[in-house]
Amino acid sequence: MPSGEEVLEGEVQRIGSKTTEPSRIVHRKSGLEVIHEVNVQSFKEAFSEVMKTVGNDPSFPPDVFAHRLVKGGAEFPSSTILKEDDFRSLDKIGDLAPIHNPPVVELIKESAGKYPSVPQVIALDTAFHSTIPDYAYTYPLPESIRLELGIRKYGFHGISHRYVTRKTAEFLHIPIEELNAVSCHLGTGGASLCAVVNGKSVDNSMGFSPLQGLVMSTRCGDLDPAVILKMIAYYAGDYSKVNKILNKRSGLLGLSGKSSDIRDVIARATETNDERSQMALDVYLWRIRKYLGAYLTVVGRADAVIFTDTIGESIPYVREAICRNMDFFGIKLDEFKNKTISGYPADVSAGGSEVHIVVVKTNEELEIAKQAFELLESRTARSERMFIEPYEERNGECIDEKTACSNS
Amino acid sequence: MKRLLVLIPEGFFVDCFVYSLDETLPDSLNEPCRLERNSRIKLRGRGGSDEGIMRLIDKFRPEAVAIRILYGGEEFRKSEVYVSSLLGKLEKLIPQSPLHIPVAIKLIKMLGRTVPTPEICLYFETAFFADLPMQEQMYALDEEMPGLPQGSFGAVRRFGYHGLYHWAASEKIAEHRNMRRILSVCLEPVPEVVAIYDGKPIMVTSGATPMEGLPGNTTCGEIDPGIILLIEEKKNMGPEMINEMLTRHGGLTAVAGEHVTIDEVFAGGDKYEAARNLFKYRVLLSCGSAIGLMNGVDAIVFSGRYINAAGKLSQWLIPKLVKPSMGTIKPLVFCMRDSVDRIIAETYCRSKSDPSHICSSGYSRVFAG
Numbered sequence: 001m002p003s004g005e006e007v008l009e010g011e012v013q014r015i016g017s018k019t020t021e022p023s024r025i026v027h028r029k030s031g032l033e034v035i036h037e038v039n040v041q042s043f044k045e046a047f048s049e050v051m052k053t054v055g056n057d058p059s060f061p062p063d064v065f066a067h068r069l070v071k072g073g074a075e076f077p078s079s080t081i082l083k084e085d086d087f088r089s090l091d092k093i094g095d096l097a098p099i100h101n102p103p104v105v106e107l108i109k110e111s112a113g114k115y116p117s118v119p120q121v122i123a124l125d126t127a128f129h130s131t132i133p134d135y136a137y138t139y140p141l142p143e144s145i146r147l148e149l150g151i152r153k154y155g156f157h158g159i160s161h162r163y164v165t166r167k168t169a170e171f172l173h174i175p176i177e178e179l180n181a182v183s184c185h186l187g188t189g190g191a192s193l194c195a196v197v198n199g200k201s202v203d204n205s206m207g208f209s210p211l212q213g214l215v216m217s218t219r220c221g222d223l224d225p226a227v228i229l230k231m232i233a234y235y236a237g238d239y240s241k242v243n244k245i246l247n248k249r250s251g252l253l254g255l256s257g258k259s260s261d262i263r264d265v266i267a268r269a270t271e272t273n274d275e276r277s278q279m280a281l282d283v284y285l286w287r288i289r290k291y292l293g294a295y296l297t298v299v300g301r302a303d304a305v306i307f308t309d310t311i312g313e314s315i316p317y318v319r320e321a322i323c324r325n326m327d328f329f330g331i332k333l334d335e336f337k338n339k340t341i342s343g344y345p346a347d348v349s350a351g352g353s354e355v356h357i358v359v360v361k362t363n364e365e366l367e368i369a370k371q372a373f374e375l376l377e378s379r380t381a382r383s384e385r386m387f388i389e390p391y392e393e394r395n396g397e398c399i400d401e402k403t404a405c406s407n408s
Numbered sequence: 409m410k411r412l413l414v415l416i417p418e419g420f421f422v423d424c425f426v427y428s429l430d431e432t433l434p435d436s437l438n439e440p441c442r443l444e445r446n447s448r449i450k451l452r453g454r455g456g457s458d459e460g461i462m463r464l465i466d467k468f469r470p471e472a473v474a475i476r477i478l479y480g481g482e483e484f485r486k487s488e489v490y491v492s493s494l495l496g497k498l499e500k501l502i503p504q505s506p507l508h509i510p511v512a513i514k515l516i517k518m519l520g521r522t523v524p525t526p527e528i529c530l531y532f533e534t535a536f537f538a539d540l541p542m543q544e545q546m547y548a549l550d551e552e553m554p555g556l557p558q559g560s561f562g563a564v565r566r567f568g569y570h571g572l573y574h575w576a577a578s579e580k581i582a583e584h585r586n587m588r589r590i591l592s593v594c595l596e597p598v599p600e601v602v603a604i605y606d607g608k609p610i611m612v613t614s615g616a617t618p619m620e621g622l623p624g625n626t627t628c629g630e631i632d633p634g635i636i637l638l639i640e641e642k643k644n645m646g647p648e649m650i651n652e653m654l655t656r657h658g659g660l661t662a663v664a665g666e667h668v669t670i671d672e673v674f675a676g677g678d679k680y681e682a683a684r685n686l687f688k689y690r691v692l693l694s695c696g697s698a699i700g701l702m703n704g705v706d707a708i709v710f711s712g713r714y715i716n717a718a719g720k721l722s723q724w725l726i727p728k729l730v731k732p733s734m735g736t737i738k739p740l741v742f743c744m745r746d747s748v749d750r751i752i753a754e755t756y757c758r759s760k761s762d763p764s765h766i767c768s769s770g771y772s773r774v775f776a777g
Contacts, residue, residue: 095638095641134682134685135682135685135686135688135689136689138663138682138686139628139631139632139635140623140628140629140631140658140659140660140662140663140686141628141631141635141653141654141658141662142653142657142658142662143662143665145639145643145653149638149639149642149643151635151638153632207631207632207634207635208631208632208634208635208638209632209633209634209635209638210634211632211633211634212631212632212633212634215548216548219548220547220548220549220633221548222620222630222633223547223548223549223615223620223633224547224564224566224615224616224617224619224620225619225620225628225630225631225633225636225654226615226616226617226619226620226651227547227549227556227557227564227615227616227617228633228636228637229636229647229650229651230555230556230557230647231555231556231557232636232640232646232647232650233646233647234554234555235555237640237646237647239637239640239641241555242555242637243637245549245550245553245555246633246637249550249553250548250549250550251548252548253550254548254549254550254551254553255546255548255549255550257550257552279542279543279546280548282542282543283542283543283546283548284548285543286541286543286544286701287548289700289701290611290697290700290701291697292700293696293697293698293699293700293701294692294693294694294696294697294700295696296696296700297692297693297695297696297699297700297728297729298692298693298696300728325703326700326703327703327733328699328700328703328704328731328733328734329700329731329733330731330732330733354732354733
């Protein structure tokens with residue numbers, strides 16, 4: 001990939017879900033940050049608002065739109081450039097990740113509609129976790145149903161875990177193939193921990209879907225299966241109602257009853273002594289500490305605990321609470337360093353800590369851009385190959401996109 | 409000779425154990441009771457519990473009957489000597505534990521009709537967990553949401569279901585000094601790992617029901633909630649059918665492809681390698697969580713009917729739990745071979761000489777002192 005330089009960036013925050021603050025677009029260019037308060041209830045509306053802000057920028061239209069897809073299932077098993085037929089398949093993948101996939105599909109359709117000549121790429125979030133061993137990805141359910149429904153742990157946030165793991169190895173001057181770490185991707189929406197051995201993912205707290213694992217903004221995380229069966233019985237088998245409760249009405253929102261954003265929950269708990277918020281915060285942190293202990297044990301000799309994404313990067317309180325009383329694992333956090341980070345990556349471990357505590361600003365966009373660039377390059381290479389080697393193509397040496405990638 | 413009849417309802421049967429009690433207590437604390445008779449009686453139908461248990465009572469004339477009850481909710485925070493006022497409390501728990509409480513009530517009523525009526529003692533597996541820390545108890549759900557199953561005092565919560573084993577483990581370890589952080593691994597058909605800090609459980613792998621947590625002989629343990637929704641939608645299976653699959657056709661049996669138990673998985677060769685590896689890994693994760701929450705471990709206790717599997721399991725597990733920060737001090741490892749009926753019988757005996765010796769929500773006799 002060329003320089004990978006960022007020409008402009010931004011994000012739309014607080015779309016849809018109830019929080020204590022309005023939606024807003026954060027737009028950054030040349031070190032300048034502009035925030036617009038907007039009212040956006042859907043991702044389609046968010047895309048329109050963003051286009052109003054950046055549509056006239058010289059960088060538009062781009063060479064490619066690249067979208068993160070958390071789970072593609074059988075329809076989209078790997079990162080790919082979407083072909084015309086693929087657009088019909090997009091409607092089938094919503095249920096695979098009910099919170100994430102529908103907005104992505106909405107955005108793909110919206111951007112393809114507005115810019116029909118620009119290629120659309122999807123980058124899979126599960127690819128980094130393809131190295132999880134069978135004893136960790138297998139659910140103890142009858143084999144027939146596992147195979148029929150493709151039930152196994154896939155893991156998520158792979159793009160981010162991969163990026164921050166590599167960045168940490170670089171920062172600590174440890175070859176990536178020797179790095180053992182636990183990566184904590186703590187976002188405002190989803191969150192997951194990843195156990196990394198020799199630079200490869202060996203476990204992820206999310207599972208078949210992004211619902212398993214930690215307490216998230218509106219997702220319940222781990223839950224007794226019997227509780228779900230009771231709910232299904234109560235709602236007379238209405239799958240969508242139970243799905244909505246567990247994905248959109250639980251987590252921090254369900255616990256606190258007020259906000260799905262951990263920053264609000266911390267503020268209410270610490271500033272106004274709101275008991276329910278305090279409990280939500282305690283449950284949120286406790287669950288992370290349970291997974292951290294589990295993954296540090298799996299990893300063995302850990303070089304680093306990595307914190308990333310909005311909460312992991314910017315909330316010292318959360319990092320401090322997670323690392324407290326973890327010296328059995330050789331983890332000691334320096335409170336001052338933790339509160340005074342001036343640049344990323346930053347090591348906030350105390351002197352004498354056997355494990356580095358590294359705060360890394362994730363850059364999923366750059367990782368996705370790299371994947372999109374590679375796919376476009378391989379397509380170009382394939383076209384050139386088809387042009388100069390039609391004989392081999394007809395003989396089946398280059399039969400699909402995946403083969404084309406590996407050939408090039 | 410004084411005798412105690414211990415009743416352990418298990419599915420469609422009641423396991424009955426007659427213990428003779430040593431009347432020289434408290435001088436012979438090591439062997440306060442001796443097993444005389446062990447029989448299994450069907451709960452329903454011809455030759456069912458009434459008849460079989462009455463025969464045992466007629467023959468052995470026990471001074472007391474101890475009943476193990478799997479679930480006691482938040483009301484029953486310690487073992488209890490039954491008095492009639494407890495019946496209403498038990499009946500209130502039926503919606504939360506429809507399979508277990510009615511059986512216990514049936515046994516109590518039946519025993520109440522015998523003359524003379526023996527003392528009836530109730531031992532609740534959940535009592536030890538009544539005061540789990542709130543952050544461990546709670547699921548990330550909105551307790552006001554319609555459709556959520558309710559606990560005794562509100563929202564559904566996490567319990568443990570082998571409280572008697574874990575309580576006995578913490579009692580045994582309490583005899584040693586400086587053993588504040590105990591990892592208790594119970595190898596029963598539905599296994600369970602518990603972190604016990606200062607005599608109190610602070611983490612348990614089971615959940616609102618024993619279905620959550622580690623995979624068992626036939627129980628799936630923890631799975632992604634999304635899987636249940638997927639099965640319901642794609643296979644058009646109702647909750648009863650899914651429950652049947654998760655509790656009777658899941659776990660190590662599902663991975664091995666044939667009915668197996670935990671000890672068979674460890675005794676077997678390559679055939680069970682996949683099931684063995686999965687089980688070991690899940691135990692490792694749970695132990696890691698427990699150690700993380702306790703910031704270390706001083707003692708590890710294995711218990712349960714598959715204690716023979718503890719040898720191979722601990723050989724693999726313990727080196728992974730030892731960290732450089734421990735220096736030369738390694739955790740003590742114990743295997744507790746007592747069955748749950750013996751734990752109940754011994755507890756009963758000792759409570760006669762020391763009323764504080766009862767299984768309760770986390771405070772053991774020694775730590776309370």
